[in-house]
Amino acid sequence: MVTLPCAAVLFDVDGTLVDSTPLVERAARVWAVEYGLDADEFLSGAHGRRTSDRVADFLPAGQVAAATARLDALEAERTDGITALPGVLALLTSLNGMPWALVTSMDKEQLRVRTGVAGVPLPPVVVTAEDVARGKPDPSGYLLAAGRLGVDPSACLVIEDAPAGIAAGRAAGATVLAVATSHDRAELTGAHAIVPDLTHVAGAPGGLRLTR
Template sequence: MILDVDAILFDIDGTLVDSTGAVERAWQAFTAAHGIDVDTLLSVSHGRRSADTIADFLPEPEREAAVAELDALELADLDDIVPLPAVAELLTSLPRSRWAAVTSGNRVLMERRLHAAGLPAPDVLVTAEDVAEGKPHPEGFLLAARRLGFAPERCLVIEDAPPGIAAGLAAGATVLGVATSHDRGSLTDATIVVGTLEEITVTVTSQGLRVSCG
């Protein structure tokens, strides 16, 4: 399949960087402190803002402090953060005006994880603090497309989790699911599904980006 798009909007955790170990360690420490079953929480947390996940498990008066607690746990653990296959080469090949990142994480944490993985932070980085509604709401992708100056319908969203795929589709974008953190069966709503970004080739053209899949 060949796609001609104006820009690519990437998720970060699970799409650009492998941060699974650090994420799970933070949630394990957090759930142990709050008497929450870690497996139940992890089953609904991936791809969502921490505040939205915490809201499912703790009463409103406790949530703000709990988010700060989790943020501190995550910032203290940048071990094992590595780029996912083909990501470094792909980002290096893209004009900075043609890509953005849209994440459910906070800005400081995402910038540090990108740095730990040896990857560049984009000029357009939409984080949890920038939106009123997190994924699966499309607000983040709509904002990123607007900041780049392109219509969302002319963007390719690359995501590894169902909430992000749903958000990209709701924004009107074409969505490529990458099966790095979820099996392919969980990503079938995406327009295209690949195992890793090694399976795509992006060529810069006079009019934008040409993405070849498979």
């Protein structure tokens, strides 16, 4: 067993706490056809990033807002397939008063719906896509969350599942723990530690305990 010391935990959401992959992929495939894009290419780099940032990789600036709104609308049409990932609720319970926050590339309404369906509680500090000018891999979201908690970023533990989020956590100066729930371990080597999922993580005095 290994303990990662921290004074607060900053969680990514989609792919870390909540799995909405079937919904996201289904909507993206419909959307890509409408815009004449390759869905697999779009999806290959979409996870962990704000929708608008990924859309901007493919469409002219003047089309990004409308195209993003269309993709968001397609995702909002259904909620089937959204679940809490293994170990999530047990880990949150085990924090025993340690401050924690959510830092997500989703917007506020997506976060509300998906966490609600999955049964994941919302903490007092939540940073969503609307709260930052630049999304992951920029560290703005994690820096903002640490500031709102009143904890130095270097004393925070970021938990992420995607390379963009890992890069954001590292750039913020935090320790980063990766969960291999959406990407191969080989893509997560930027993290300080990697676990298969959150069933291998629990709260401990002064940090989080990792188990094999």
